[in-house]
Amino acid sequence: MKILSSKQVRALDAYTISNEPVSSWQLMERASRAFVQCLLSKFEEVPHFHIFCGKGNNGGDGLAIARILAERGHPVSVYVVEYREGGTPDFLENLVKVGRHLKPKFVFSEEDLTWPEHGVIIDALLGTGLSKPVEGLLAAVILRINATRLPVVSVDIASGLSADRINPAGDVIVRPDCTVSFQLPKLCFMLPECAPYVGEWQVIDIGILEEGIERQYSDFFLTTRENLPHLIKKRGKYSHKGTFGHALLVAGSYGRMGAAMLSARACLRSGVGLLTAYVPRCGYQVLQTGAPETMVLTDPDDEVLTSIPDARQYSAIGVGPGIGTDERTYYAFQMLLSNFSAPMVLDADALNLLAQYPELMKMLPENTILTPHPREFQRLAGKTANSLEAIGVARDLAEKYKIIFCLKGAHTAVVLPDRRVYFNPTGNPGMATGGTGDVLTGIIVALLAQGYAPDIAARLGVFKHGEAGDRAAAIRSEAAVIASDLIENLRWGK
Ligand SMILES: NC(=O)C1=CN([C@@H]2O[C@H](COP(=O)(O)OP(=O)(O)OC[C@H]3O[C@@H](n4cnc5c(N)ncnc54)[C@H](O)[C@@H]3O)[C@@H](O)[C@H]2O)[C@@H](O)CC1
Numbered sequence: 001m002k003i004l005s006s007k008q009v010r011a012l013d014a015y016t017i018s019n020e021p022v023s024s025w026q027l028m029e030r031a032s033r034a035f036v037q038c039l040l041s042k043f044e045e046v047p048h049f050h051i052f053c054g055k056g057n058n059g060g061d062g063l064a065i066a067r068i069l070a071e072r073g074h075p076v077s078v079y080v081v082e083y084r085e086g087g088t089p090d091f092l093e094n095l096v097k098v099g100r101h102l103k104p105k106f107v108f109s110e111e112d113l114t115w116p117e118h119g120v121i122i123d124a125l126l127g128t129g130l131s132k133p134v135e136g137l138l139a140a141v142i143l144r145i146n147a148t149r150l151p152v153v154s155v156d157i158a159s160g161l162s163a164d165r166i167n168p169a170g171d172v173i174v175r176p177d178c179t180v181s182f183q184l185p186k187l188c189f190m191l192p193e194c195a196p197y198v199g200e201w202q203v204i205d206i207g208i209l210e211e212g213i214e215r216q217y218s219d220f221f222l223t224t225r226e227n228l229p230h231l232i233k234k235r236g237k238y239s240h241k242g243t244f245g246h247a248l249l250v251a252g253s254y255g256r257m258g259a260a261m262l263s264a265r266a267c268l269r270s271g272v273g274l275l276t277a278y279v280p281r282c283g284y285q286v287l288q289t290g291a292p293e294t295m296v297l298t299d300p301d302d303e304v305l306t307s308i309p310d311a312r313q314y315s316a317i318g319v320g321p322g323i324g325t326d327e328r329t330y331y332a333f334q335m336l337l338s339n340f341s342a343p344m345v346l347d348a349d350a351l352n353l354l355a356q357y358p359e360l361m362k363m364l365p366e367n368t369i370l371t372p373h374p375r376e377f378q379r380l381a382g383k384t385a386n387s388l389e390a391i392g393v394a395r396d397l398a399e400k401y402k403i404i405f406c407l408k409g410a411h412t413a414v415v416l417p418d419r420r421v422y423f424n425p426t427g428n429p430g431m432a433t434g435g436t437g438d439v440l441t442g443i444i445v446a447l448l449a450q451g452y453a454p455d456i457a458a459r460l461g462v463f464k465h466g467e468a469g470d471r472a473a474a475i476r477s478e479a480a481v482i483a484s485d486l487i488e489n490l491r492w493g494k
């Protein structure tokens, strides 16, 4: 699913209006009806809705939503915040129409606000037309909304929130519990800094023309459930373990064999034909007992990796979980990079080694997948002002070195060498616990070994990793999830 800018969304609305064709009022009506349907599905008992409207089209939506709810006999109060003269044509038309069912309260100053004690607040003050920081009466109303204990649902986007960039600190923005957005997600929904101003978010279909969306160019996408399952390869009846590749995992050091084990088990549960693990000698028994499906090769050293195996027979290789940053391990890693050119996943200490020895970057095979969490990325690429800037830096590096980044986070961003960025929708805060990154490495290595193209392996691996986390959280609750639960909850069927 594409993520478009506010400007592009306006062009898209205009395209639908002239090509469907449909009037802009009808499009607003369609959006508002879809919103009401979604809104009502959220409550077992319909509460009293208090709808705060601005005077642009977002306010027009608010008025239409109020009328539709009132027509159905639901309790509604509607407030029009008079922060400016006039209003957009669709706002004014809906103001006339709502008057047949409800008496809006016009708010000219803070004193006009009587604050509700029960019910749900609907925020329809400002939408994607935001053109400057909020101040004056609008700011006062937003601050009052934020001070209430009542649930808040924003229409399309929280009022005051910029869709396409990160607002400067100090901007006045609604903090909703939930945002119900029209047709496509907004870039800001993907960024951790914006999370307090988004809440739970949901996208609803308002019938924007698909061909209009196709005509808009974007580098930003949300991976969706609908476009991924067909990417999962079927296992043919006459296939054998050789069909599904032979993965090599270079992992572990003394006291950190758990990382190697988690990666190995995740790899085995992700369809790989054969798995070999290369570990220090102290890991031999651990892996032979804990993951008996793995073949184990050991380094001459007891505690850390100091050399590499002959890697040419492997179809994919994962390096990093638990290896540490010993100087001898650096030499082994450097040797591996000069000897191996097939698909590779680098995680954890392999990334720390890259950060410590940046000259290694030039040695990375094309389409190597790097899976840093924010701190690892910072060590690798330097400090950035915010997550959007970090994505920008990752895009530059991905292009320069022809590599792929999975920037791990609530919406992990898969950044490709052609600068495209795919955000991931699955996963939950229960996954913020030790070892889940090792699991991701194992999954992606397994996919590479099976011959998935590196960009698909990264996107599919990240998606399935999050999905397993969601299954685990549904069974155990978020706080109880541990990395092993993800492995147990991996599913590769449709
Ligand atoms: N046909 C369409 O274009 C559709 C638009 N829809 C709604 O329309 C919204 C966008 O509508 P608009 O473009 O009218 O934008 P807004 O509803 O965000 O209206 C903003 C209006 O206030 C002014 N303004 C912007 N920032 C301000 C600030 N900080 N303080 C004071 N005034 C400010 C703008 O000049 C504009 O006139 C979407 O978010 C969505 O809710 C939906 O109805 C779907 C269809």
Ligand SMILES: [K+]
Binding pocket: 058, 123, 124, 125, 126, 127, 154, 155, 156, 157, 158, 159
């Ligand atoms: K809004």
